Amino acid sequence: xxxxxxxxxxxxxGLGLLQQACFVAREYEAPDxxxxxxxxxxxxxxxxxxxxxxxxxxxxxxxQRLSAYIEAxxxxxxxxxxxxxxxxxxxxxxxxxxxGYFPSLQxxxxxxxxxxxxxxxxxxxxxxxxxxxxxxxxxxWEADIWGKIRSNRRASLASYLQQVETHKAVKTQLVAxxxxxxxxxxxxxxxxxxxxxxxxxxxxxxxxxxxxxxxxSVSQVAxxxxxxxxxxSQALLIDLEKQIFRLENTLNYLIGQPGxxxxxxxxxxxxxxxxxxxxxxALLLRNRPxxxxxxxALVNSFELTNVARSSFYPTLLLTGTGGFQSLEFKxxxxxxxxxxxxxxxxxxxxxxxxxxxxxxxxxKAGNEESLLTFEKTLLQAGQEVSNALYxxxxxxxxxxxxxxxxxxxxxxxxHSEALLKNGYATYLDLLTARQNALNAELNAIDxxxxxxxxxxxxxxxxxxxxx
Numbered sequence: 284x285x286x287x288x289x290x291x292x293x294x295x296x297g298l299g300l301l302q303q304a305c306f307v308a309r310e311y312e313a314p315d316x317x318x319x320x321x322x323x324x325x326x327x328x329x330x331x332x333x334x335x336x337x338x339x340x341x342x343x344x345x346x347q348r349l350s351a352y353i354e355a356x357x358x359x360x361x362x363x364x365x366x367x368x369x370x371x372x373x374x375x376x377x378x379x380x381x382x383g384y385f386p387s388l389q390x391x392x393x394x395x396x397x398x399x400x401x402x403x404x405x406x407x408x409x410x411x412x413x414x415x416x417x418x419x420x421x422x423x424w425e426a427d428i429w430g431k432i433r434s435n436r437r438a439s440l441a442s443y444l445q446q447v448e449t450h451k452a453v454k455t456q457l458v459a460x461x462x463x464x465x466x467x468x469x470x471x472x473x474x475x476x477x478x479x480x481x482x483x484x485x486x487x488x489x490x491x492x493x494x495x496x497x498x499x500s501v502s503q504v505a506x507x508x509x510x511x512x513x514x515x516s517q518a519l520l521i522d523l524e525k526q527i528f529r530l531e532n533t534l535n536y537l538i539g540q541p542g543x544x545x546x547x548x549x550x551x552x553x554x555x556x557x558x559x560x561x562x563x564x565a566l567l568l569r570n571r572p573x574x575x576x577x578x579x580a581l582v583n584s585f586e587l588t589n590v591a592r593s594s595f596y597p598t599l600l601l602t603g604t605g606g607f608q609s610l611e612f613k614x615x616x617x618x619x620x621x622x623x624x625x626x627x628x629x630x631x632x633x634x635x636x637x638x639x640x641x642x643x644x645x646x647k648a649g650n651e652e653s654l655l656t657f658e659k660t661l662l663q664a665g666q667e668v669s670n671a672l673y674x675x676x677x678x679x680x681x682x683x684x685x686x687x688x689x690x691x692x693x694x695x696x697x698h699s700e701a702l703l704k705n706g707y708a709t710y711l712d713l714l715t716a717r718q719n720a721l722n723a724e725l726n727a728i729d730x731x732x733x734x735x736x737x738x739x740x741x742x743x744x745x746x747x748x749x750x
Contacts, residue, residue: 308429311585314581322669323672335741336742346553349462352534356539360537361539369450396413397414415610416607420605421602422604435586438583445580458748461537470731471523492505512714555739570746584652587650594642595632597630601628667740696716
């Protein structure tokens with residue numbers, strides 16, 4: 284009779300597996316994003332199937348010092364290491380989700396000593412106390428009839444893949460930050476050198492103008508104006524020193540090391556020789572990590588909706604216990620001490636204070652929120668690509684005018700000096716020309732910096748940097 288019931292339980296479990304034909308969980312389908320082909324606001328480049336994001340950062344950044352800093356940052360940066368630990372945790376949860384199909388198994392060894400009252404039900408049969416020895420094992424297994432376990436496994440896998448892409452996104456952002464900070468540091472170095480050279484020239488000019496004043500050729504006003512320009516340049520030099528100091532600390536922080544001076548190249552030596560290929564907008568779904576992470580979050584919320592829906596259906600749970608149980612230690616491990624229990628439960632929720640319906644409604648709202656977040660992330664990615672490309676094109680056009688402006692103002696400075704010597708201009712004209720020429724040179728350096736940074740930003744916006 285016992286074996287017959289055992290077979291009946293096994294048949295019930297088998298029927299539960301066969302009922303997966305009634306699977307209620309829905310299959311995930313990628314959303315149809317209508318704005319996909321309108322992400323890039325540009326007609327300047329043809330939409331081909333290749334993107335500059337496929338280029339490794341080692342190929343894009345040719346400055347060996349910068350490459351070394353990026354390599355160090357990817358190894359030591361604390362944000363990278365934090366993201367890596369989150370990835371490890373997500374991997375553990377994914378493994379747990381994969382194990383959902385397996386039964387749980389527990390072992391038990393116990394010794395029970397019980398003092399009985401003489402007037403109790405069992406006290407009259409036993410001499411005041413009983414001892415029981417047990418060595419047993421128990422298991423439980425749930426049949427995945429409605430796909431709840433399968434959906435949980437898919438949700439945990441999507442969560443893990445989301446963390447993988449998040450880790451890549453941190454890498455992409457870090458590479459862009461290090462490169463952008465490095466180029467800014469080179470620009471500050473060049474501005475610092477120009478300003479220091481300007482100070483030397485103005486100190487010499489101040490000595491000259493003082494000599495002219497003593498000779499009666501110019502007034503004290505010219506001396507004061509020359510001195511004021513010198514002091515202005517000296518104050519500017521201090522500001523540049525402060526910016527360099529802070530930026531060195533920032534770059535060291537990104538690299539993951541204490542602050543200090545950094546070895547670096549020259550701004551004029553920098554070039555990002557690469558064809559600015561955007562690729563078709565759909566490539567953002569494969570290249571840009573934050574977009575992929577957002578879609579995996581959508582998959583996760585979709586599968587959790589399946590889990591919530593399956594909770595309305597019956598649960599088939601098979602449990603069993605078996606082992607040795609005896610009142611005498613010497614008979615503990617004996618054929619007469621063997622016991623076994625096998626139970627099959629089919630549980631159908633009827634009334635659960637609306638918890639299941641609330642769980643489903645919350646899951647659906649979360650899924651809709653994830654879909655909107657995915658669309659928002661994709662739209663933001665397209666905006667960043669468009670802005671970076673337009674900025675690069677604008678700064679490239681502007682750089683030519685900046686160079687012409689510097690040349691024109693340097694000529695104006697030379698002509699003003701010549702006119703002053705011949706009595707056809709005032710010293711104020713010369714001072715104004717000198718100040719304008721200095722400002723134009725500093726602006727041209729800023730313009731070159733923005734060119735380099737816009738390429739870095741375009742590379743990041745397209746999803747490059749984690750390769």
